Amino acid sequence: MITAWDRVTLAREIERPKALDYIENIFDDFMELHGDRNFGDDKSIIGGIAYLDAMPVTIIGEQKGKNARENIERNFGMPNPEGYRKALRLMKQAEKFGRPIITFIDTPGAYPGIGAEERGQGEAIARNMLEMSQLKVPIICIVIGEGSSGGALAIAVGDRIIMLENAVYSILSPEGFASILYKDASKAKEAAENMKITAKDLKNLNIIDKIIKEPESGAQNDFSAVIAELKQYIITSINDLEKLSKEELIENRYQKFRMMGK
Amino acid sequence: MVIDKIKKVNKQEKIVKNEKASDRMIGKWVKCDNCKEILYKEEVHNNLSVCPICGKHFRLSARRRIKQIADEGTFQEIGSEILTKDPLHFEGYLKKVEALKEKTKIEEAVKCGICKINGEDAILAVMDGNFMMGSMGSAVGERITLAIETSIEKRLPLIIFCVSGGARMQEGIVSLMQMAKTSAALAKHNEAGLLYISVLTDPTTGGVTASFASLGDIILAEPDSLIGFAGPRVIEQTIRQQLPEGFEKSEFLLEHGFIDKIVERKDMKNVLYQLIKLHKN
Ligand SMILES: [Zn+2]
Numbered sequence: 001m002i003t004a005w006d007r008v009t010l011a012r013e014i015e016r017p018k019a020l021d022y023i024e025n026i027f028d029d030f031m032e033l034h035g036d037r038n039f040g041d042d043k044s045i046i047g048g049i050a051y052l053d054a055m056p057v058t059i060i061g062e063q064k065g066k067n068a069r070e071n072i073e074r075n076f077g078m079p080n081p082e083g084y085r086k087a088l089r090l091m092k093q094a095e096k097f098g099r100p101i102i103t104f105i106d107t108p109g110a111y112p113g114i115g116a117e118e119r120g121q122g123e124a125i126a127r128n129m130l131e132m133s134q135l136k137v138p139i140i141c142i143v144i145g146e147g148s149s150g151g152a153l154a155i156a157v158g159d160r161i162i163m164l165e166n167a168v169y170s171i172l173s174p175e176g177f178a179s180i181l182y183k184d185a186s187k188a189k190e191a192a193e194n195m196k197i198t199a200k201d202l203k204n205l206n207i208i209d210k211i212i213k214e215p216e217s218g219a220q221n222d223f224s225a226v227i228a229e230l231k232q233y234i235i236t237s238i239n240d241l242e243k244l245s246k247e248e249l250i251e252n253r254y255q256k257f258r259m260m261g262k
Numbered sequence: 263m264v265i266d267k268i269k270k271v272n273k274q275e276k277i278v279k280n281e282k283a284s285d286r287m288i289g290k291w292v293k294c295d296n297c298k299e300i301l302y303k304e305e306v307h308n309n310l311s312v313c314p315i316c317g318k319h320f321r322l323s324a325r326r327r328i329k330q331i332a333d334e335g336t337f338q339e340i341g342s343e344i345l346t347k348d349p350l351h352f353e354g355y356l357k358k359v360e361a362l363k364e365k366t367k368i369e370e371a372v373k374c375g376i377c378k379i380n381g382e383d384a385i386l387a388v389m390d391g392n393f394m395m396g397s398m399g400s401a402v403g404e405r406i407t408l409a410i411e412t413s414i415e416k417r418l419p420l421i422i423f424c425v426s427g428g429a430r431m432q433e434g435i436v437s438l439m440q441m442a443k444t445s446a447a448l449a450k451h452n453e454a455g456l457l458y459i460s461v462l463t464d465p466t467t468g469g470v471t472a473s474f475a476s477l478g479d480i481i482l483a484e485p486d487s488l489i490g491f492a493g494p495r496v497i498e499q500t501i502r503q504q505l506p507e508g509f510e511k512s513e514f515l516l517e518h519g520f521i522d523k524i525v526e527r528k529d530m531k532n533v534l535y536q537l538i539k540l541h542k543n
Pocket of ligand 1: 296316317
């Protein structure tokens with residue numbers, strides 16, 4: 001049987017498809033847009049515009065590298081505040097032009113650094129959640145690899161929350177969790193089982209809406225099937241959501257998160 | 263200003279120094295972790311739990327905080343029926359909560375209610391660091407959200423005193439989602455054009471910093487409080503270098519533009535009152 005820890009390992013594999021792989025295979029004519037108009041351009045979060053079939057959309061994604069050099073460039077997918085602020089800028093732009101938003105979540109967490117604190121990492125994450133809860137366009141969020149802590153949630157407040165079957169979504173990495181609760185980071189495996197972080201766990205907890213199947217060996221081993229199912233679900237979801245009035249869309253999104261932990 | 267403070271405390275200092283070594287009365291004494299003076303507990307409590315010698319603001323229970331902020335007898339609790347849940351069935355969690363309830367005489371890490379502040383109506387939520395380090399699980403998220411929604415319904419200003427180690431580990435992903443829930447409720451509050459004052463006290467970190475704590479129309483902080491997203495230890499481990507003096511303290515956040523004002527405890531109630539009054543109508 002595949003354990004929660006096995007999935008953590010799969011979710012972190014360097015060969016695992018990253019946000020840009022999904023973007024290239026699901027959308028057409030992706031154009032990346034840069035910068036938060038305030039401080040800089042964070043390469044651990046990419047954003048831009050593209051077509052989903054004929055429909056213009058805005059895409060946000062946490063991007064890990066596919067090799068050591070890329071990972072350094074992408075800061076291992078750990079955004080700084082300017083990354084979240086770039087995401088927010090592009091999401092507000094999407095709202096202005098009535099474009100649905102699709103976000104890809106894949107991060108070990110928001111970057112814990114001096115500069116990140118100096119520039120308000122907490123504020124950036126909080127602001128994104130507040131703003132996303134009120135955006136007047138459909139938002140589809142997909143956890144494709146590691147969805148860890150507030151760094152993941154900062155781009156994951158949406159109308160549909162999707163997880164790849166081998167993705168994990170958690171309050172903290174199992175290592176961090178183990179070092180806090182068991183005072184021993186090497187108990188990460190045990191932590192992973194108890195934390196309820198797999199797609200199936202999150203579906204049972206009513207946190208996510210949909211699990212996209214993938215091979216036990218990882219999405220890269222049958223990527224076209226993964227893409228086909230995911231793309232279909234995104235399209236169906238957006239079509240359903242576009243039938244709602246803006247008020248209904250926002251109220252449903254509010255109630256979705258309102259029910260969590262009630 | 264510093265000299266004033268020293269003059270003011272001179273009298274108390276004498277008393278304290280004379281009796282400092284009295285082991286017999288240890289239950290009545292407390293050592294200031296900043297200036298290391300041994301202080302008479304009652305004296306500290308009468309001074310709003312601020313060190314009379316060095317001005318260090320000690321951590322406050324929700325009960326004491328409410329007493330300092332709400333007009334006497336006006337605080338009516340809301341959401342007290344919302345209790346700890348155990349969505350992960352995490353081993354030992356509820357047992358620990360029961361033991362803590364017994365010890366602290368409080369039921370969860372936040373107390374919310376409606377009260378008057380110098381006669382002005384307000385919704386007041388006060389976190390309590392004695393209860394699992396003020397961590398936010400479903401009960402805290404629910405209580406805070408209920409306070410926000412009540413504030414919208416009654417069109418009253420909202421004040422949240424934050425103290426928290428972050429999201430509560432034992433409730434896993436459900437704790438994480440409380441960040442989204444409270445932030446979404448504040449978005450509604452914001453749309454309704456109502457005032458939200460967030461007050462950050464020592465320590466405010468993690469998921470609370472990354473949600474309602476950072477979303478005030480006005481953000482106040484007590485002096486010398488630790489405030490940040492990632493805690494200093496995590497950052498040190500990540501970057502493998504020593505952090506600058508005063509990193510993640512209130513004064514650091516003020517310097518970097520993330521809080522509006524540092525307010526000493528003795529002035530807090532009046533500052534809140536002034537802000538509520540100015541925003542009335
Ligand atoms: Zn002192």
